[in-house]
Amino acid sequence: MNSAPNQHAMGMLIRKLESIATLSKKERQAIERLPVRIHNLDARQDIVRDGDQPTHCCLILDGWACRYKLLSEGKRQIFSFHVAGDIPDLQSLHIQTMDHGLTTLTNAVVAFIPHESLRELTARHPGLAAVFWRDTLIDAGIFREWLISMGRRSAFEHVAHLFCELYLKLQAVGLAGDHRCPLPITQTDIADALGLTPVHVNRVLQEMRGRTLITLRSQMLVIQAWDELLQVSEFDPTYLQLEKRAAR
Amino acid sequence: MNSAPNQHAMGMLIRKLESIATLSKKERQAIERLPVRIHNLDARQDIVRDGDQPTHCCLILDGWACRYKLLSEGKRQIFSFHVAGDIPDLQSLHIQTMDHGLTTLTNAVVAFIPHESLRELTARHPGLAAVFWRDTLIDAGIFREWLISMGRRSAFEHVAHLFCELYLKLQAVGLAGDHRCPLPITQTDIADALGLTPVHVNRVLQEMRGRTLITLRSQMLVIQAWDELLQVSEFDPTYLQLEKRAAR
DNA sequence: CGACACATTGACCAGACTCAAAGCTAGTGG
DNA sequence: CCACTAGCTTTGAGTCTGGTCAATGTGTCG
Numbered sequence: 386m387n388s389a390p391n392q393h394a395m396g397m398l399i400r401k402l403e404s405i406a407t408l409s410k411k412e413r414q415a416i417e418r419l420p421v422r423i424h425n426l427d428a429r430q431d432i433v434r435d436g437d438q439p440t441h442c443c444l445i446l447d448g449w450a451c452r453y454k455l456l457s458e459g460k461r462q463i464f465s466f467h468v469a470g471d472i473p474d475l476q477s478l479h480i481q482t483m484d485h486g487l488t489t490l491t492n493a494v495v496a497f498i499p500h501e502s503l504r505e506l507t508a509r510h511p512g513l514a515a516v517f518w519r520d521t522l523i524d525a526g527i528f529r530e531w532l533i534s535m536g537r538r539s540a541f542e543h544v545a546h547l548f549c550e551l552y553l554k555l556q557a558v559g560l561a562g563d564h565r566c567p568l569p570i571t572q573t574d575i576a577d578a579l580g581l582t583p584v585h586v587n588r589v590l591q592e593m594r595g596r597t598l599i600t601l602r603s604q605m606l607v608i609q610a611w612d613e614l615l616q617v618s619e620f621d622p623t624y625l626q627l628e629k630r631a632a633r
Numbered sequence: 634m635n636s637a638p639n640q641h642a643m644g645m646l647i648r649k650l651e652s653i654a655t656l657s658k659k660e661r662q663a664i665e666r667l668p669v670r671i672h673n674l675d676a677r678q679d680i681v682r683d684g685d686q687p688t689h690c691c692l693i694l695d696g697w698a699c700r701y702k703l704l705s706e707g708k709r710q711i712f713s714f715h716v717a718g719d720i721p722d723l724q725s726l727h728i729q730t731m732d733h734g735l736t737t738l739t740n741a742v743v744a745f746i747p748h749e750s751l752r753e754l755t756a757r758h759p760g761l762a763a764v765f766w767r768d769t770l771i772d773a774g775i776f777r778e779w780l781i782s783m784g785r786r787s788a789f790e791h792v793a794h795l796f797c798e799l800y801l802k803l804q805a806v807g808l809a810g811d812h813r814c815p816l817p818i819t820q821t822d823i824a825d826a827l828g829l830t831p832v833h834v835n836r837v838l839q840e841m842r843g844r845t846l847i848t849l850r851s852q853m854l855v856i857q858a859w860d861e862l863l864q865v866s867e868f869d870p871t872y873l874q875l876e877k878r879a880a881r
Numbered sequence: 882c883g884a885c886a887c888a889t890t891g892a893c894c895a896g897a898c899t900c901a902a903a904g905c906t907a908g909t910g911g
Numbered sequence: 912c913c914a915c916t917a918g919c920t921t922t923g924a925g926t927c928t929g930g931t932c933a934a935t936g937t938g939t940c941g
Binding site (some may be wrong): 539540581582584585587 | 924928929930932
């Protein structure tokens with residue numbers, strides 16, 4: 386195994402984990418020893434399919450991915466968007482059968498880590514097990530926030546809330562700043578994430594532009610009125626757990 | 634500490650965990666040694682509040698509870714319903730600050746288990762850590778299914794889906810059978826869980842009665858046409874993970 | 882240059898919401 | 912044992928957010 390890409394991949398993972406918890410030197414070293422297999426993927430390529438029984442977890446190194454489920458009549462629900470540092474299918478470590486799919490949205494580089502190695506790692510390092518566990522718990526917290534948006538926010542508020550979340554998530558891994566971030570997804574993707582139609586998403590975006598809240602062109606989102614966007618969507622970043630470290 | 638209620642509480646927990654994983658004798662014994670404090674609560678009483686930093690987890694022994702969040706203008710979103718055997722705030726073990734509340738819906742008996750004891754237990758028994766982790770992952774899977782219902786199902790389908798889920802969940806812990814189960818919650822609770830208004834929930838229930846799918850009277854749900862209910866809501870029980878045990 | 886995917890717009894429609902009133906039902910106290 | 916109450920359920924009429932269908936722009940890539 387070539388160690389250079391391995392180091393890069395595990396560096397990405399360590400950075401992500403340190404954004405939600407504190408790691409000891411021993412734990413960092415243990416992570417660095419994880420074996421990985423790195424793949425380059427095209428856009429719109431399935432990584433794991435609904436019904437699969439994966440034997441690896443997938444660490445995103447570059448590009449965007451999403452988790453989704455296909456329903457009858459061509460309907461699709463997207464559950465989450467993922468960027469560098471995320472392990473979108475960490476849950477497969479303890480849930481045998483996938484109840485949804487994972488796909489790239491853009492060209493992407495991903496690292497596959499064998500379940501076996503992760504099980505061994507977490508058994509040997511209970512502190513790391515807690516950190517990975519914590520990551521999946523934050524994931525669940527994001528689902529709860531999405532449930533609020535779906536259930537009790539208007540389409541306008543919902544779009545605003547998503548933009549706030551994505552901006553902060555990207556900022557946390559150094560992929561955004563100055564109130565601008567890449568958004569390499571289509572309006573149909575946004576619609577499938579928010580439970581709306583593409584047509585209506587488009588109208589909401591028009592209104593946001595009209596109110597000088599955002600610009601969105603060439604897959605680049607610029608937030609022109611951050612405070613107002615926070616306010617209209619009642620956005621409270623607590624659920625992302627980006628500030629607070631775990632109590633250990 | 635009185636050992637009789639303790640044994641009852643931990644028996645309930647062991648039963649629940651064994652519905653989603655296999656426990657070794659050693660692991661069962663370790664659970665039985667967990668210290669608990671048992672409380673009787675009235676209906677509509679908060680167990681943990683939004684913003685709290687709990688030091689205990691809560692195991693439900695009897696009655697119903699729900700997780701929820703209050704929003705502006707009196708809006709409320711319910712995230713989940715919980716019954717005997719559930720630990721609704723297991724996540725607080727690794728997420729310091731609650732981003733939502735936990736409340737009883739009926740009179741309830743709950744057992745409080747110190748975080749400290751659970752941390753020690755999971756550090757000493759990585760296998761048990763995996764089982765508790767798995768429980769929170771199943772919880773997240775239920776959130777995903779709720780996201781589908783919110784985003785891509787009609788109100789009618791959504792109500793039907795919820796009823797299927799609750800029936801199976803109750804059946805798994807022996808609280809339901811013969812296509813009937815207790816449903817000790819109001820139509821407003823259902824509305825707040827599904828992102829609908831109480832008025833519309835009522836209309837959907839009328840239609841379900843009219844189509845001889847269910848009866849719902851005196852807090853007792855009777856499913857008269859199980860197959861049809863499954864079909865209209867495209868219900869697939871996989872996400873509840875009630876059949877498959879964890880690969881260990 | 883052509884093709885394809887994506888974004889935008891318009892006209893019309895429907896599912897779910899709002900507001901308001903009236904009917905039930907399980908407890909409670911006299 | 913009955914009357915009263917409070918909370919819950921039911922119903923009606925009118926409204927509105929977001930969906931549907933279909934056509935037209937726009938931009939990118941081979």
